[in-house]
Structures are given as structure tokens and as C-alpha cells.
Amino acid sequence: MITLIKKASSFKNRIAIKSNGQNYTYNQLLQQSEHVSACLLQGKEDLDQARIAFLVPASFSYVTVQWGIWRAGGIAVPLCEKHPLPSIKYVLDDTKATTVIYTEAFEKLLSPLFKSTHIQFIKYTDIKPKKCMLPTIILDRSALILYTSGTTGSPKGVVTTHANIEAQITALTTSWEWSKNDHVLNVLPLHHVHGIINMLSCALWSGACCEFLSKFDPKAIFDIFLKDEVNVFMAVPTIYFKLIYYFNELSNSEKAKISEHLSKFRLMVSGSAALPVSVLEEWKEISGHILLERYGMTEMGMAISNPYNGIRRPGHIGQPLHGVSIRLADENNKVVPDGTPGEIQIKGPNVFKEYWDKPEATSNSFTPDGWFQSGDIAIFDVDSYQILGRNSVDIIKSGGYKISALEIEEVLRTHPMIKDCGVVGIPDLEWGEIIGASIVLKSGELLVENLTSWITKKLPAYKTPRKYIFQEDLPRNVMGKVTKNEIKKLFT
Structure with missing residues (x-):
């Protein structure tokens, strides 16, 4: 039996989910997810790993659909609420999904597909209370297909098993003391x-409570924090940046009240993109917390984390999580000595099963001796890992040097007029690549010659940008990650 769902029986009367102003217990979650299972099974014994996609907002309904798919023996394929129809159709076609469960909010978006495909579409409100016999699910079954962000190529479906998910959960609940x-x-x-x-x-x-806020709103987030119920918060750097910006517009009394409540939190985490040191330091002033940075990917969940108890070093991602093995290797998959840049390679029960229907891509992502190749470059510095960037977009190869775009971005963000930036390599016949920087200003105008003069005092010549563009904001995907290939196009 799926351990995550089995454990829910131990917490039946506890609040599992808060969404849309309502509380839902673990018992309600178990009951409603069984109704979803019955609707999907329609008298069959087992879905036999059929791909069931769903377009449901973050809510109690979302969780019941996810669990209902799993309990019926299906593979859950969550669709992105913000994706246009062609992106959704790509996932449906790629996974050969048999069914889509959706809520009324997405009916208009999905309606062009209702008669043009053989997919069964089920509106969530049409799922009726019904009990059924549920199949026995073994842990090595495929459970979930999540799509890569596509920042370095076409999105691929990452298949994880129930055993992979369990390993990912237990590594975090143990290390972060849930x-x-x-x-x-x-x-x-x-x-x-x-x-x-x-x-x-x-x-x-x-057995804890997960509260959903369907739409990002800094005021609503701080209002929830002031209730003294939430004690764990995790977000991407972009969200922390927006919360800081909102906080700085408040009165001194409002700031003091928020800071007092934030100081009571047990844990605050940042991930999914590199956390600028400037954001970490400003959030520490506001909340009293040093954000816990960690490292992971769709293909493996989390693999490396700063300690829950212990020193967290800005710009570092910490040490391997329990049960995860990490090594840094060169282009020939040979382990590099400490202090030398290398690709992060991972082994462990957390690592995904395969890319959906892409055996060659799956094979190419592992070394001959079974290490997953992340494509991210890091060094081991003193006692923890430090990310230098993604090999394809964050490591710039110029004039024989391998240069970290993230390092240059950290320096640029210290300029008093710069709000944010994105650094990329631009193809160049003479140098291989030259450095380009997209700049977002806080206000006003900044002359390129003045910026060049400033940064040459901060970095060696081979690390200084040769070209600049100024934008109102950086291009990002739905997770807030800067899409650097889009920045490259602006230069080329």
C-alpha cells in the first residue's frame, strides 16, 4: 500500500488541508479521494498505470484527485494552470493520457479538446460519492509524471515511482524535522x-497541515502569517524578492509587527533557483531567519541541503541529504578534487525511473556506472557545496575560461541602482562566448559607461560583461526561474 496514504489513517481527525476558507480533515481526504478512484475505475480492478492528467487549482480538490489517481493504480499527470492550450496538449499527447479531470475554471480553456481527441474529460463536480474495491499498489510502480521546465530544451516527462517519492519525502521530513x-x-x-x-x-x-493560497498576493501572505498558525514557509527567490519589496513600503509599526511574527517560524526555505545573497541578507533583517537553501531537480526531488540545525553559508547549498550519494565529476566522469569545479552527479533511491517514452534521453542522462548527470556545476568548498551554475546556460566559456554567470550576477546586484539582472554567454567567433547582462533598474537611468567603470573595479576583465541590455523585468517561467535562452535571443 502507498505509505503516504496509509499514514493518513493515523491522523483522521486532524486538519490536513486549508483552502478557500475551509478546513478539511485527513478522514475527508481519504473519503473524497476514494470517490475519485471509483469514478476513474468505473468497475475495473486497476487502472494499470494509465496516465490520468488533471487541471485543478491548488486546493483540497487537487489533493483528492492526486490521491484518487494513485489509489486507483494510475499515474498522476498534473497540468500547469498557467500554460496555454498548446502546452497542455503537448503533455496530453506526449503521455497518451486517457483521462483529464478538470474544474469549471478551466472548462473554456480545455473545450477545444473535448471533441477533437479520444481523451475522456471529467468535470470534478460530476464525481459522485461512491465506494469501491481498491487495487494493491506496489511501491516500484510509476506514480507521477512531471515535466521539466524546458529552460534548456523541449520539456521531458520525468517518471517517478511511489518508492522514489517515498525516498524524497523521508529524506526531507527527517532532515528538516517535520x-x-x-x-x-x-x-x-x-x-x-x-x-x-x-x-x-x-x-x-x-500529519501536519498544508494551507493553500490560490493566488500570490504579498498582503494576503503577510495577513496569514500574522495569525500565528503557519510556522513553515518555502518559496522561490522571486517570491521572497516581492515580499521584501512589499514589506519595505509598509509603515514602521506594520513592519515591526510582521517581523515579530516571522521570528516565531520554525523553518524558512528557498529553492528552485539560485538565491541572491542580497535577498538572503535582507530577509534575515526582516524575519531573523537565514533562509535554508537546498538543491534539487524534477529528476530527483531534493539531494543536497543546508543543515536544519547548524551553520548555513550564504551562496552554498550544504551537504547531501540522508540516503543520497553525491560526487563532482569532470567531462570524462572522473571525480574531481575538493575545490575544483565539477558536474553534480547523484545516486540514490530518490532518483527518477525514466524520461517518459524517451529511452535514449534516459540512457544519456546516466553515466555507465549509474550516476545521474545533473548538468549543474559546483565546487566543494570547506564543508559544503556551492553552485556555480548550469553547464548549458550559467557556465560561460570565453577565451579559455569557464566563468560562472551566477558570480557576475551577485556582483551586479550590489550596484545601488540595479534591482535584478541575468547574465548569459553570447556566441562570438573570436572568444567562443562573450558576456552579456540584462539589467533591471530600480528607477532612473544608468549609463553603460558608468556601469562598466563600476564593475571593472569589482571583477577581473575576463569576467566583466561586454554587452548590456535594459529591461523592465527578466523573462521567467511559471516557477519564477529566469529563462536565459530568452535573454540570449535578445542579444543575438
Whole structure:
């Protein structure tokens, strides 16, 4: 039996989910997810790993659909609420989904597909209370297909088993000391491992409460924080940046009140993108917390984390989580010595099963001796790992040097007029690549010659940008990650 769902029976009367102003117990979650299972099975004994897609907002309904699919023996394929129809159709076609469960809010979006495909579409409100015999699910069954963000190519479906998910959950609940007394506010989209595993599944595994806020709103987030119920918060750097900006516009009395409540939190985490040191330091001033940075991917959940108890070093991602093995390797998959940049490679029960229907891509992502190749470059510095960037977009190869775009971005963000930035490599016949920087200003105008003069005092010449563009904001995907290939196009 799926351990996550089995454990819910131990917490039947506890609040599992808060959404849309209502509380839902673990018992209600078990009952409603069984109704979803019965609707999907339609008298069959087992879905036999049929792909069931669903377009449901972050809510109690979302969780019941996810659990209902799993309990019926299907593979859950969560769709992104913010994706246009062609992106949704790509996932449906790629997974060969047999069924889509949706809520009324997405009926108009999906309606062009109702008669043009052989997919069965089920509106959530049409699911009736019904009990059924549920199949026995073994842990090595495929459970979930999540799609990569596509920042470096076409999105691929990452298949994880129930055993993979269990390993990902237990690594985090152990390392971050989750308990049934925790209450997490989940403001992230639920088609991504950050929201699904790190928050929702870890909370439900522990008997804790997961509260959903359907739409990002800094005021609403702070208002919830002031109730003194939430004690765990996780977000991407973009969200922390927006919360800081909102906080700085408040009166001194409002700031003091919020800071007092934030100081009572047990844990605050940042992930899914590199956390600028400037954001970490400003949030520490506001909340009294040093954000816990961690490292993971769709293909493995979380693999490396700063300690829950212990020193967290800005710009570092910490040490391997329990049960996860990490090594840094060169282009020939040979382990590099400490202090030398290398690709992060991972082994462990948390690592995904395969890319859906892409055996060659799956094979190419592992070394001959079974290590998953992340494509991310890091160094081991003193006692923890430090990310230098993604090999394809964050490591710039110029004039024989390998240069970290993230390092240059950290320096640029210290300029008093710069709000944010994105650094990329631009193809160049002479140098291989030259450095380009997209700049977002706080206000006013900044002359390129003045910026060039300033940064040459901060970085060696081979690390200084040769070209600049100025934008109102950086291009991002739905998780807040900067899409650097889009920035590259602006230069080329």
C-alpha cells in the first residue's frame, strides 16, 4: 500500500488541508479521494498505470484527485494552470493520457479538446460519492509524471515511482524535522516537485497541515502569517524578492509587527533557483531567519541541503541529504578534487525511473556506472557545496575560461541602482562566448559607461560583461526561474 496514504489513517481527525476558507480533515481526504478512484475505475480492478492528467487549482480538490489517481493504480499527470492550450496538449499527447479531470475554471480553456481527441474529460463536480474495491499498489510502480521546465530544451516527462517519492519525502521530513504540529503555507504551483513533494507531501506524511493560497498576493501572505498558525514557509527567490519589496513600503509599526511574527517560524526555505545573497541578507533583517537553501531537480526531488540545525553559508547549498550519494565529476566522469569545479552527479533511491517514452534521453542522462548527470556545476568548498551554475546556460566559456554567470550576477546586484539582472554567454567567433547582462533598474537611468567603470573595479576583465541590455523585468517561467535562452535571443 502507498505509505503516504496509509499514514493518513493515523491522523483522521486532524486538519490536513486549508483552502478557500475551509478546513478539511485527513478522514475527508481519504473519503473524497476514494470517490475519485471509483469514478476513474468505473468497475475495473486497476487502472494499470494509465496516465490520468488533471487541471485543478491548488486546493483540497487537487489533493483528492492526486490521491484518487494513485489509489486507483494510475499515474498522476498534473497540468500547469498557467500554460496555454498548446502546452497542455503537448503533455496530453506526449503521455497518451486517457483521462483529464478538470474544474469549471478551466472548462473554456480545455473545450477545444473535448471533441477533437479520444481523451475522456471529467468535470470534478460530476464525481459522485461512491465506494469501491481498491487495487494493491506496489511501491516500484510509476506514480507521477512531471515535466521539466524546458529552460534548456523541449520539456521531458520525468517518471517517478511511489518508492522514489517515498525516498524524497523521508529524506526531507527527517532532515528538516517535520512533525504533526507543523503548518505550511503553500503558494507555489502544483505541477512541480517543490510544491508537490517539499511542502504538500511532506506535510501530509507528517500529519501536519498544508494551507493553500490560490493566488500570490504579498498582503494576503503577510495577513496569514500574522495569525500565528503557519510556522513553515518555502518559496522561490522571486517570491521572497516581492515580499521584501512589499514589506519595505509598509509603515514602521506594520513592519515591526510582521517581523515579530516571522521570528516565531520554525523553518524558512528557498529553492528552485539560485538565491541572491542580497535577498538572503535582507530577509534575515526582516524575519531573523537565514533562509535554508537546498538543491534539487524534477529528476530527483531534493539531494543536497543546508543543515536544519547548524551553520548555513550564504551562496552554498550544504551537504547531501540522508540516503543520497553525491560526487563532482569532470567531462570524462572522473571525480574531481575538493575545490575544483565539477558536474553534480547523484545516486540514490530518490532518483527518477525514466524520461517518459524517451529511452535514449534516459540512457544519456546516466553515466555507465549509474550516476545521474545533473548538468549543474559546483565546487566543494570547506564543508559544503556551492553552485556555480548550469553547464548549458550559467557556465560561460570565453577565451579559455569557464566563468560562472551566477558570480557576475551577485556582483551586479550590489550596484545601488540595479534591482535584478541575468547574465548569459553570447556566441562570438573570436572568444567562443562573450558576456552579456540584462539589467533591471530600480528607477532612473544608468549609463553603460558608468556601469562598466563600476564593475571593472569589482571583477577581473575576463569576467566583466561586454554587452548590456535594459529591461523592465527578466523573462521567467511559471516557477519564477529566469529563462536565459530568452535573454540570449535578445542579444543575438
